[in-house]
Amino acid sequence: MSMNTQGRPTGIGTLGTSASGSALLPDEPLLFEIGDTEHSGVDLPEVDLATDRLGGFGRKSKLDLAGLTEPEAMRHYVRLSRLNHSIDSGMYPLGSCTMKHNPRLNEKMARLPGFSDIHPLQPVSTVQGALELMNELSHWLLTLTNTAAVALSPKAGAHGELLGMMAIKAAQEAKGEAHRTIVLVPESAHGTNPATAAFLGYTVTPVPARADGTVDVEAVKAALSPDVAAIMLTNPNTCGLFEPQVIEIAKAVHDAGAFFYCDGANFNAIMGVVRPGDLGIDAMHINLHKTFSTPHGGGGPGAGPVVLSAALAPFAPVPFIKGVQDRFELIEHIEANALGRVTAFHGQMGMYVRALTYMLSHGADGLAQAAQDAVLNANYIKSRLEHAFSVPFPDYPTMHEALFDDSFLKDSGVSTLDFAKAMIDEGFHPMTMYFPLVVHGAMLVEPTESESKQTLDRFCDVMLELAKDARDGNSARFTSAPTKAPRRRLDETRAARQPILKWERPVDLPKAAE
Ligand SMILES: *Cc1c(COP(=O)(O)O)cnc(C)c1O
Numbered sequence: 161m162s163m164n165t166q167g168r169p170t171g172i173g174t175l176g177t178s179a180s181g182s183a184l185l186p187d188e189p190l191l192f193e194i195g196d197t198e199h200s201g202v203d204l205p206e207v208d209l210a211t212d213r214l215g216g217f218g219r220k221s222k223l224d225l226a227g228l229t230e231p232e233a234m235r236h237y238v239r240l241s242r243l244n245h246s247i248d249s250g251m252y253p254l255g256s257c258t259m260k261h262n263p264r265l266n267e268k269m270a271r272l273p274g275f276s277d278i279h280p281l282q283p284v285s286t287v288q289g290a291l292e293l294m295n296e297l298s299h300w301l302l303t304l305t306n307t308a309a310v311a312l313s314p315k316a317g318a319h320g321e322l323l324g325m326m327a328i329k330a331a332q333e334a335k336g337e338a339h340r341t342i343v344l345v346p347e348s349a350h351g352t353n354p355a356t357a358a359f360l361g362y363t364v365t366p367v368p369a370r371a372d373g374t375v376d377v378e379a380v381k382a383a384l385s386p387d388v389a390a391i392m393l394t395n396p397n398t399c400g401l402f403e404p405q406v407i408e409i410a411k412a413v414h415d416a417g418a419f420f421y422c423d424g425a426n427f428n429a430i431m432g433v434v435r436p437g438d439l440g441i442d443a444m445h446i447n448l449h450k451t452f453s454t455p456h457g458g459g460g461p462g463a464g465p466v467v468l469s470a471a472l473a474p475f476a477p478v479p480f481i482k483g484v485q486d487r488f489e490l491i492e493h494i495e496a497n498a499l500g501r502v503t504a505f506h507g508q509m510g511m512y513v514r515a516l517t518y519m520l521s522h523g524a525d526g527l528a529q530a531a532q533d534a535v536l537n538a539n540y541i542k543s544r545l546e547h548a549f550s551v552p553f554p555d556y557p558t559m560h561e562a563l564f565d566d567s568f569l570k571d572s573g574v575s576t577l578d579f580a581k582a583m584i585d586e587g588f589h590p591m592t593m594y595f596p597l598v599v600h601g602a603m604l605v606e607p608t609e610s611e612s613k614q615t616l617d618r619f620c621d622v623m624l625e626l627a628k629d630a631r632d633g634n635s636a637r638f639t640s641a642p643t644k645a646p647r648r649r650l651d652e653t654r655a656a657r658q659p660i661l662k663w664e665r666p667v668d669l670p671k672a673a674e
Pocket of ligand 1: 256257316317318319350352394398423425426447462464
């Protein structure tokens with residue numbers, strides 16, 4: 161078989177990889193290396209086209225796709241899926257990502273033909289059920305957050321941030337305060353916060369974190385000025401702590417004529433327990449793919465609806481749903497709307513179905529219990545590990561994720577990265593590493609409510625055993641890890657800087673004369 165080194169930057173034999181090559185997990189060739197373009201996986205009769213109805217635009221060259229049979233194609237993708245860790249195969253404690261179980265009921269509902277077979281350009285009278293579902297989802301999001309308006313359409317958390325900040329910008333301009341060009345962002349924020357503000361042309365001013373990991377209202381007051389348009393604050397924050405002064409911060413921000421953007425990616429810790437609107441937020445995105453169990457990872461699809469306070473509601477984008485007597489209308493255009501639309505069509509319908517299914521199957525009390533169980537699980541991990549790991553902010557109970565730093569690894573020759581790689585050999589997806597940036601060598605563990613005590617105990621046993629081994633000087637176990645994964649350490653920098661995104665057909669070299 162001709163090996164395609166172009167399309168496989170980590171091919172067998174190159175530095176940093178291993179041939180996994182076991183009988184059950186063979187190295188997986190590319191589709192084009194399994195099949196070829198000369199064959200088809202299905203037998204179709206020759207078609208005698210009497211008339212060309214494509215106006216001469218029919219394909220003249222061959223379709224350059226590998227022809228595979230259904231079992232060949234299926235096995236290829238199933239084998240690929242087994243090369244990666246997934247939430248369906250093991251615990252996935254990736255902090256700030258809320259990798260919870262995706263209930264199969266959600267999938268069943270999303271596949272109902274009335275939802276999956278409709279088209280965004282269908283007449284509104286024929287998609288009343290879908291609009292009713294979007295309206296119901298909006299109602300749940302508004303109720304859970306106690307806010308005035310919701311825009312469902314953003315396609316990810318970061319996209320929601322952009323929309324929320326666009327609404328804030330439009331509101332400032334409408335007040336004649338376009339001179340407000342600064343956005344305050346605490347040091348512990350997710351990278352998308354300053355990126356969003358900068359993308360919209362704002363100058364980002366960092367707000368230092370207190371020694372206990374929370375944001376000091378006095379530091380916020382000191383940074384506020386007539387030039388500040390907004391603060392972007394995450395609550396619970398990325399250190400896993402509920403901001404104790406969030407209400408005072410909201411008041412100070414409003415008193416200074418600015419708006420409060422809340423990064424709501426961590427809503428899983430408080431849904432059904434705290435309504436962010438009661439804390440004084442003006443805009444907040446909700447990651448349906450985190451909090452409401454729609455699948456994520458691998459680049460999507462996500463959904464990041466944004467809730468808005470009464471002050472920002474007039475700046476919501478289109479489209480939105482309006483109930484008119486006994487039917488629903490899709491409002492796609494309003495006069496003097498500052499933002500217009502932020503996506504083609506209506507957003508991620510399939511995610512709306514999954515999220516509402518999750519809400520309805522839990523009920524309001526069930527959602528609150530899920531949040532409380534997520535917090536309980538994180539505190540269980542913290543209390544089982546805190547004697548062996550170093551806890552940077554011990555003053556508060558943690559919310560939905562437990563944060564450790566790397567001081568317990570001091571002088572062991574093992575880094576946070578090495579430790580995380582060794583977890584792969586033990587069957588666990590690593591936790592989030594080196595984030596938040598305010599903590600040295602951070603390890604952020606988010607178990608979510610999905611995990612049983614048995615799984616949490618197994619995870620903690622492994623973590624404690626690894627910590628002991630690192631301190632006992634067995635650094636080789638860590639620096640060479642992972643040894644049991646299909647791939648060993650990859651050159652991640654090169655993969656990011658020089659991605660090879662296109663498969664090139666290998667050139668057939670003339671055979672040497674025998
Ligand atoms: C996940 C996350 C985001 C971004 O959400 P995406 O859906 O990945 O774009 C923003 N802030 C925080 C704190 C997050 O955890």
